[in-house]
Amino acid sequence: MSEERIRIFDTTLRDGEQSPGCSMNLQEKLALARQLSKLGADIIEAGFPIASEGDLESVKAISREVREPVICALARTSPADIEHAQEALQDAAHPRIHTFIATSDIHLEHKLRMTREQVLVEVDRAVRQARSSVDDVEFSAEDATRSDWDYLIEVFDVAVAAGASTLNVPDTVGYTMPGEYHELIQFLRKHVKGADDLIFSLHCHNDLGLAAANSLAAIRAGARQVECTVNGIGERAGNTALEEVVMSLKTRPDVYGGLDTRIVTTEIWPTSRLLSTITGVAVQPNKAIVGENAFAHEAGIHQDGVLKNKLTYEIMTPESIGKASNNLVLGKHSGRHAFRERLSEMGLAIEGDDLEGAFKRFKALADKKKTIYNEDIEAIVSDRVMQDEDRFELGGLNITSGTFAEPHATVELTVDGVVKKATALGTGPVDAVFKAIADLTETKSELLRYQVNAITAGMDAQGEVSVTLSEDQRRVIGHGAHTDIIVASGKAYVHALNKLEWHKKRRGVGEPRGI
Ligand code: KIV
Ligand code: ZN
Numbered sequence: 001m002s003e004e005r006i007r008i009f010d011t012t013l014r015d016g017e018q019s020p021g022c023s024m025n026l027q028e029k030l031a032l033a034r035q036l037s038k039l040g041a042d043i044i045e046a047g048f049p050i051a052s053e054g055d056l057e058s059v060k061a062i063s064r065e066v067r068e069p070v071i072c073a074l075a076r077t078s079p080a081d082i083e084h085a086q087e088a089l090q091d092a093a094h095p096r097i098h099t100f101i102a103t104s105d106i107h108l109e110h111k112l113r114m115t116r117e118q119v120l121v122e123v124d125r126a127v128r129q130a131r132s133s134v135d136d137v138e139f140s141a142e143d144a145t146r147s148d149w150d151y152l153i154e155v156f157d158v159a160v161a162a163g164a165s166t167l168n169v170p171d172t173v174g175y176t177m178p179g180e181y182h183e184l185i186q187f188l189r190k191h192v193k194g195a196d197d198l199i200f201s202l203h204c205h206n207d208l209g210l211a212a213a214n215s216l217a218a219i220r221a222g223a224r225q226v227e228c229t230v231n232g233i234g235e236r237a238g239n240t241a242l243e244e245v246v247m248s249l250k251t252r253p254d255v256y257g258g259l260d261t262r263i264v265t266t267e268i269w270p271t272s273r274l275l276s277t278i279t280g281v282a283v284q285p286n287k288a289i290v291g292e293n294a295f296a297h298e299a300g301i302h303q304d305g306v307l308k309n310k311l312t313y314e315i316m317t318p319e320s321i322g323k324a325s326n327n328l329v330l331g332k333h334s335g336r337h338a339f340r341e342r343l344s345e346m347g348l349a350i351e352g353d354d355l356e357g358a359f360k361r362f363k364a365l366a367d368k369k370k371t372i373y374n375e376d377i378e379a380i381v382s383d384r385v386m387q388d389e390d391r392f393e394l395g396g397l398n399i400t401s402g403t404f405a406e407p408h409a410t411v412e413l414t415v416d417g418v419v420k421k422a423t424a425l426g427t428g429p430v431d432a433v434f435k436a437i438a439d440l441t442e443t444k445s446e447l448l449r450y451q452v453n454a455i456t457a458g459m460d461a462q463g464e465v466s467v468t469l470s471e472d473q474r475r476v477i478g479h480g481a482h483t484d485i486i487v488a489s490g491k492a493y494v495h496a497l498n499k500l501e502w503h504k505k506r507r508g509v510g511e512p513r514g515i
Contacts, residue, residue, distance in 0.1 A: 006249065006261045007225040008242060009201065010041040012275065013058075014048055014074055015239050016229035021281050021468065021477050025502050028278045029058045033066045035274050036230075039267040041242075043070040043096060043225075049084040050075065054503075056088050063092035070136065072096040077126035086133045097130035100140035100168070103147040103155050116151055120158050127162035140168035140203065145176040149187055156192045166199045166225060167192065171214060174207025174237060178217035185221035201225035206237040212244040212288075219249075219256060226261075230275045231283050231290060243268045243289040243321065251316050266322035270346045277378050280466040280477035282453070289321060330377070332366035343381065346374055350381065368483050369460045376462055379481030389505075390498045391416055392441055397490050401429040411436035411490065430489045437493050445471040445500055452485055465492040474503050 013029055013036075016022060024032065029046070036044050046062040047055040063071045071092040075081035077099055089095035101112070101122055108114055114122075123139065130137045139159035141152055156167050169185060176184070185202070189195045202218035202225070204211040215226055232241030246263045249256050272290040276282055285292045295318040297306050305312035318324070330342060339359055343350060350358060361380045366372055395412035409432035410423045422439045426432030434447065449468035454461040463485035467478045476499040480491025 004259060005224070006219060006245075006259055007042040007199065007201075008040070008246070008261050008263055009043040009045065009072070009225050009227045010036050010039075010229065010242060011045040011203075011227050011239065012036070012229040012233065012242075013062075014045040015227075015235060016233040017047075018235050019233045019238065019281075021475060022233050022279045023476070024278055025499065026054065026058045026061055030061055030065060032271075032275060032278060033062045035267070035271050037066050037068050038264070039271050040262040040264045041069050042262060043072050045072040045074060045098065045227075047088070048074040049088040050081045056084060059085075059088035060091065063089055063095065067093045070094040070096045072098050072138070075099045075126070075130070077101045077122040079125075079129060082126055082129045085130070089134065094136070095134045096136040096138060096166075097134050098138040098140065098168075099126045099130055100142050100170075101126070102142040102172075103152060104143035105148065106146060107143050116154075120155065123155055123158045124162045127159050127164050131163035136166075137164045138166035138168055138201065139164040140170055140201075142170055143172045144169040145171040145181065145184065146173070149184065152188065153191045156188065160192065160194055160198065165197075166201050168201040168203050168225070168227065169218070169223070170203035170227075171205060171211075172203075174205035174211065176204075176210075176214055178210065178213045181214045182217040182221040185218045185223050189222045199224050201227060202240075203227035204240045205235060206232060206239065209237070211238070211240040212248065215240045215245050216248055216256075219245075219259065230271050231287070233275070233279075233281070241288070241290075243272065247289050247316060247321070250320070265320050269318075269322040273346075273374075273378055277381075277479070280468075280479045294318075295323065324374070330362070330366070330372045331370065332363070334362075334366070334372075342374075342377060346377065365462070365483070369462065371458075376481075379462060379464055379479075389502055391501045392437075392494050392497055394437075394490050394494045395419060397433055397436075397487065399429040399432060399486055401432070407432045409433040409436050409486075411440065413437060413440045413494070415440060429486050433486060433490045434493055437490065437497070441497055443469075443471070443497055443500070445469040445497070448475065450489070452488070463488045465489045467492040467496045469493075469496045469500060471500050474500065476500055476503070 017024060033044055047059040049056040049059050059073050073085035073088045075085040075097060085097045101119055127137055127139055141147060141155050144152060185200055189200060200223045202215050202223045204214045226245050228240040228242040228245055230242050232238040246261050249259055283290050297313060302313045330338060336359055339362055358381050393414040395414060397409060397411045399409045401407035406425050407429045408425045411433060412421050420440050422436040424432050424435035424439060426435050448470050451466045453464045462481045462483050464481045465488040469476055476496050478492045478496025478499060480488045480495055482488040
């Protein structure tokens, strides 16, 4: 079983989605799952089905539609959790149930209030229940890195005897150090019964900035599954970033004995962009591999070296992660075919009405803007999110602003199919537009954050606006792009309001998500 290859277990849709501002709706999760499949993830952890009706539905939908990778659902050890995971995975081509329970004394005493013996009984029961419907069961010892090593052996032995074939060793609180994690994995591989036939998995959090270093240390110790997320999103400081581990293995085969993954590295950049576009959460500019500056050479001495020979300062190329150095792609004369080709190269394959709508928006933009970059296209496509179920649609808007008169806005909005108009005054044009929209939608949400970025360089660049709203403890991010930032703002606000409506419709079962 332990073939010499690193399996990539992507948990962007589960652990990643738990990070603030990163919640996704069903359509968004499906779009990302399709892209993760194209990226070559071996296993996609699609959700935690008992956490909410939305999670259950999305694991079901991903199971039905994404057929190549293993689709995994998370469950605590309780019978109801496992039943939900079983139900969610019914239609999966390759289903996996991932069940977990904490094993550190600190968690046993203060969180679970259980004895070590009781935990062993739970593990045995849960893994057997999971195995009653699927062959592929993963067991995680939550907070493994703060657990007693001898007890971990006992727990894993029970899980394996009950039928688990992947054993995950989470550094739940981002506490371990590379050398220590390396030793732990080696120790487990030496002492767990039947270790040679099992896959040992790592799962690191980045609280001390060591998630990638710890993950790579575990690989050197024999772990063969990496649990990670795109852009490193996840609880608190995040999870191991997929791109950092994958590109480390690629760049340093001499250190990792040529161990490789199935990841199509040229899909890394499109996947990273898709995730940021969906969540509205930007990647920090100096983030390794996928940050905007990761391949930018600013210092004169560096630029001089790179011009003479790229190898002087470049250990990998932007092209290797799918980031074309010159991503100028289309213009106003480009046709439907070229547009569609470009979308598919960018991992944004859309069809039918979605494609038609995006093409129309592309043409409209090309009339205003001479050069259309990949980032513009992403913005055009992201305009489509949840269109089917949108309650509100922005028609048009007009503003007066400046220093001579109080800024005011007139907004036309379709609400449940009925066209309505409102006018409002504001402290500035954006405020006036938002007030008019709030009036028309009767929203009770609170505006938490408003952010504008230029998508590309140039005076004719599109502005991309992100708006964070909160209502009933639900936080959503909407985004909109346009060459006029006031229109982009209106679009972002309406997008966020539609997301809130979407969540209201699905509210119900088990909203609280935390593990
Ligand atoms: O961090 C953690 O321990 C987890 C488990 C559920 C694997 O996310
Ligand atoms: Zn985690």
